[in-house]
Amino acid sequence: MKSFDLEIRASTFGSIITWKVYLEDSTDDSKLILGWFPSDEGYLFRKFTKYAIEDDTLEVFAGCQGIKGGKLIVEVLINGISQQGKVTAKVEDKKYAFKSYPV
């Protein structure tokens, strides 16, 4: 079991009607991120203190619905450090966009 401070930043491009970001498991609604906070930089964020995972990687899933050309961009910060590679979900995607981050 590993624990760390986690911050998820989400921003959208284009007309996005609904969007979701899951941690670890996209089929488990308890892993859906809720309670987003605003930022002056134009993104929404959610922080988790001492977030615990059982394996060595953090999986982040993202999906969105909206007008063609729209997308959802998710940035992951572990212990305050921005991780390489963002999760980008397009409205045309049939499945959740997904990325693993080694911890």
Add this chain to the structure above:
Amino acid sequence: MKIKCKVFYLAIPFAIMSSQLKAQILLEDKNGDQIANNAPIYANTGSGVPGINLSLIKLNTGDQSLGFNYITTTKNFNPSNYRINEFGIKARPTEGYAAVFSNGQFSPGIRASYSYTKVPLLKTSSNYTDWGGFSVNYDIDRYALFRRDTVFANQFSTKTFRGINLGLNYNALINSIWILNFKVGYSRRNNYDDLNSIDAEDYNIINDPASRLVRQIIRKRTAKEGIFKEFDAYPFILAFTKATSSDDPSDPDPVVKANSKKLKIGYTVYFKNLASEQLPKSDMGLIFFLTQQDNKQNKGVRTPVFGLNIQASDPFDVEKQKNSLLDKITVGFTSIFSL
């Protein structure tokens, strides 16, 4: 007598927001009926402020109204399941601004409105997302009426109309580009707009023997002539819109980059029917609109900036006016301004 103009109009909203400017288009007809509920399309749900909180000043050149709308989402905003509340109030001169400017005559008409929209309503998937809800409007209108077949002193009268409008709407985004809007409801209406306008001038002549002057005092009044009726009506509105896609200005492809700065053409096809004890009224229309992409605050959201509106009123000649289709077609222009 004024010629009745059956041009559909787009409401022209001005978006004013304390922290962020957003534009939104609200499609209304000349009676102020909302054609489409596209609030989630023009909202930017992930722009740094969770949810939607915006105030609109809305000008509809069709019913000549000026209104204020406040649109907000639920407090604990969840971008995958949220609700939109919209509160509105608008006022207009029921005789139009011509009577206000030429006669100083103002017969007020006020509409208070509330609408609730749930996003999504039934389904959200990669190629189908819906939203919908209900709306309630309450109208109080004061009208000036004229009857020539009564005693002179009673020929002008005023009438206060109170009417409630209830509506249910269902909307969906299909394959990320097509928007379906469907609306049914109940509406208490009247035939005031169908009556003939008259402009009357009363002359009062004063004769002054001492100065040998004749003074003429003119009082102008505008009213509608005919039999005023109130009735129950059941509106039905169906609309399809082809939305315009967004292009990422930071894309390495120069074509995509260039497209992000270009205007794009979309269109809306609609059918509106008003069933009542009167003859059913139907209108069909096609709106071409140009959208502009906001590459700054709203990050890629395209909003309409100009619309060309072609409408055929009563295309099936239910009202038996024997007019040709070309006679029934009217064209209107619309434009949107951001403050």
